[in-house]
Amino acid sequence: MMLPGVIEFRDVAEPDTLGDHEILLRIKKIGICGSDIHVYHGKHPATPYPVIQGHEYSAVVEALGNKVSKVKKGMKVTARPQQVCGMCRPCKKGQYNACQNLKVEGFQAPGVAQDLFVVPEDRVVVFPDEMSFEKGALIEPTAVGVHATGRPGSLKDKNVVVSGAGTIGNLVAQFAKIRGAKKVLITDVSNYRLNKAKECGISGILNINETSFDKGTRDFFEAEGFQVAFEAAGVQASLDVLLQFVEKGGDVIILGVYSKNPVVNMYYLGEHELNIYGSMMYRHEDYEAAVEMISSGRIITGPLLTKSFPFEKFPEAYMFIERQGDRYMKVMIDM
Ligand SMILES: NC(=O)c1ccc[n+]([C@@H]2O[C@H](COP(=O)([O-])OP(=O)(O)OC[C@H]3O[C@@H](n4cnc5c(N)ncnc54)[C@H](O)[C@@H]3O)[C@@H](O)[C@H]2O)c1
Ligand SMILES: [Zn+2]
Ligand SMILES: [Zn+2]
DSSP: OOBTTBOOOOOOOOOOOOOTTEEEEEEEEEEEOHHHHHHHTTOOTTOOSSOOOOOEEEEEEEEEOTTOOSOOTTOEEEEOOEEOOSOSHHHHTTOGGGOTTOEEBTTTBOOSOSSEEEEEGGGEEEOOTTSOHHHHHTHHHHHHHHHHHHTTSOOTTOEEEEEOOSHHHHHHHHHHHHTTOSEEEEEESOHHHHHHHHHTTOOEEEETTTSOHHHHHHHHHGGGOOSEEEEOSOSHHHHHHHHHHSOTTOEEEEOOOOSSOOOOOHHHHHHTTOEEEEOOSOOHHHHHHHHHHHHTTSSOOGGGEEEEEEGGGHHHHHHHHHHHTTSOSEEEEEO
16 A cells, blocks of 8 residues: 555565575465554554555465474464564563564554565464364454453453444454353444344344443443443544443453544543553464464354455455445455
């Protein structure tokens, strides 16, 4: 992408040498997500142009460096798109997803919208042969859900609201249930997306345009209220109601990327003694958990797959997304 909305195709040379611990991947499927769409619109807070997009994907191992032991040629894999320095304090304490010098492929470093792509062995995760390439490309957003739901500590016996029923909110809500939340309510302004949540086994849904957030959450949780809230819409109105109505002393986890920086109501934060957690992508173990949960079928992914476009039709994929309005979940590029 040269500039917002301007996609250009280029012929590039094949990578010719591999480091000892590097793996050459042949890319198969690439998912397009909310963050990519922000980049398409020029509204991502941290992406310079030009940029090669593509950060959620599945691939096949094409060739191996001399010392690679983790994978064999032909295996189905994906890899974390995180280039980290390994030297800063967050990296040294294991919080490398928040590396001081983090570069995310597809945003601050070239992404995988290419036939061939080189990754270091330590970022690669294998998935089973029986799992489709579509499901393989959903490992990344699923890992976002694993990580975010682990941020506030145990969800056991807590009531949870997830605001935003896009792919991310959907997967967060599914993981909240797996992690033992008592009741989970997902909210959106789109009935299409709320019905997708239902198809994925999330029975508590609320369209805040039809019933106010306040009334809808009271009806659903009754006197118990809710103790944990995930912001997965990335808009001011969503953040506002979570801060206002989460139980005092409760937890609010921020996943949304805001195209317009929101105003935070410090009254609720301070006087309700709330805990606000950021949640940045994932770590390796989150990818491994995502593979296990998708392949075992505990995380339901079928309803999330909307449509695939061939690589040459990348611009059409974005036009389709625009045309569909709210009536899509995951659109993929087929290499
Ligand atoms: N933190 C991370 O690691 C991480 C990773 C991936 C994506 N993201 C971000 O998470 C957000 C969600 O991603 P996505 O791919 O599901 O995006 P999406 O745009 O598909 O989904 C957002 C949903 O929020 C809904 N929404 C809008 N206003 C709302 C409101 N007031 N209340 C409730 N819902 C409302 C929209 O209708 C939509 O269904 C995006 O901002 C994305 O950039 C963060
Ligand atoms: Zn993404
Ligand atoms: Zn670092």
